[in-house]
Amino acid sequence: MSINRINVERILERIDQLAACSLGKRGVTRLSFTPESRCASRMVERWMREAGMEVRTDPLGNVIGRYPGRKPGAPAFLIGSHLDSVVEGGKFDGALGVVTGIEVVQTLREQGIRPDLPLEVVAFCDEEGARFHTTLLGSRAMAGTLDDADFDAMDADGITLAEAMRTYGLEPLRHREAVREPGTVAGYLELHIEQGPILERENQACGIVRGIAGASRCRFRVEGRAGHAGTVPMDLRQDALNGAAEIVLAVERVAGQMPSVVATVGQLQVFPGSSNVIPGRVEGTLDVRSLDDEQRHTALRRICEEAVRISRRRRLLFACRTVMETAATPCAPRLIRAVEEVMASYGLSALRIPSGAGHDALAMAALTEVGMVFIRCRDGISHHPDEDVSPDDIRLGAAVLLDAVLKLTMETASDGRGGKPLKEAGVRRTT
Ligand SMILES: [Zn+2]
Structure with a gap:
């Protein structure tokens, strides 16, 4: 059972370490292109390397870890979420998707498993856009839907996005180098806290997102x-x-x-x-x-x-x-099905819920098929210091993500039959 292979203590410890990269002590304030965001990116880079990934930072500041696959030249399957926060937000919003993404790869490596497709974990910059009112900046850059005018956005101190990025050591004019060719990406799956009360009402740890409203x-x-x-x-x-x-x-x-x-x-x-x-x-x-x-x-x-x-x-x-x-962005039926099958194997009902909030998956849908797994959060509270998720729900959510990723990155996945989840054993081992 892959659920027993998930190291939930490691996930929780990393969530707390990321939460310390914050301006001020009330909740998490980690705005884009600040010392706090640099602190978080460095941590994530280190954990990605520890998990066996090759790490790079694209011109927007998205941190990308790549776990090579067995099939040469195959498109990469992407998982991830964002590292920035709102002012005095919670520690799980975004961070949970990044940290569980790294955990998925680290578990695969520890179990000696290498999928057919390369697996990339992306820690997106500036999803919330709390500093420049520029939402989904990192994911839009990757999907190729940013334009030069986006960099004129200004923060409360009159600093433009372009200036902030330069001070941070990035070159905004090179943003087109962050664009991914559709043929190099096989899909994007994001785990995120629900930020609403439906899963709690339905008494279920996780659910599948039908689409983004x-x-x-x-x-x-x-x-x-x-x-x-x-x-x-x-x-x-x-x-x-x-x-x-x-x-x-x-x-x-x-x-x-x-x-x-x-x-x-x-x-x-x-x-x-x-x-x-x-x-x-x-x-x-x-x-x-x-x-x-x-x-x-x-x-x-x-x-x-x-x-x-x-x-x-x-x-x-x-x-x-x-x-x-x-416009509404539906999640890809292929990804919904994969997550649904994995959830059924854990005895969870196929609870499909809409996402009323925007997420990086929304921007990534312009590039590739997207899917999302939502994890129950206490009282549906988010964008608030009281945001909370139970360790058991995180463990189950991470296991669902891991098994779904295995289904979607094994060679058989490309012909629509789906790979075997880790819990069914018999998966390929690295040589
Ligand atoms: Zn978020």
Whole structure:
């Protein structure tokens, strides 16, 4: 059983060591291209070498460890996640996928197993984009979807991404050298904490991600008329905030009627914003997500129709514009199947869950087939110092990742029959 071969103490120790690469002691703050991120990258490089990998850093600062396969010239199968964090985030977000990826290779090496395909563990830089508001930077670079303008992004101190990278010793203009040719990559599988409460509700340690939700981000405005809070009778008011309040509840109602859709009003600004003035204008944000792009568009249309109806009744004006839109990214059926079979072998049900959050797999889907394994996190808490994952869940998740990787990197995997997981024994040994 490969679950007994997973060294969970080593994983936990490494997670704690990475967590120490943090600015400040409350949770983990490891922003991109900082001394903290350098400290984490160096550690990861060392562990990769210890696990028997050849290590390189690409022009973006992604750390890549390669465990050669038996088949010459075969495309590499990639596993990994990100090393950066949000401000005062948790120690498992991203780090768990990198550390379990290294553990998979280290276990293979310790068991004397060499897969047919080369296996690469990638520690992506700048997934969260907390410093420059540039999400998925490392994975987009690898997939070839970055452009030069991305490097003009600025942090809170007015330092551009390009400047920060140069100070860090990287050359941003060489970002195209990080692009991988599709023919050299056989797939990407990422293990990540769920960052939500579904697995906990279903009482299961891990689940398979069906796909990453598409998202629409909108800004809306409700216009009314400001007035004196003491002199204008209630029936003569055009209170923009009262209208916005009703619109917010309509958002909740519309999304609540559509099982695949979630929608959030996360920001509201009230103008003029004075205790004795009737609100004349409200500006807000609307975030709508779904794995089903058509349902997302339908939800958005219904929300806008409702908002217009509410505004008319209240003699207000409503305007909404979409500022960002991404399509849903389904995970590859081949990878889903491989993970599902492995989970079944551990007695786990094939729980397929959508990912409402973006991950490196989202960017990597532009390059290759992607799959994700989610691990249950306590109370669904993430991006918070209280983020927690149980050692038993980590052990099982790492075993699932290991067996799935073996299925996908053995020669038979390429003809669709799938390789044998380690637990079935009889795997090829290194010579
Ligand atoms: Zn993450």
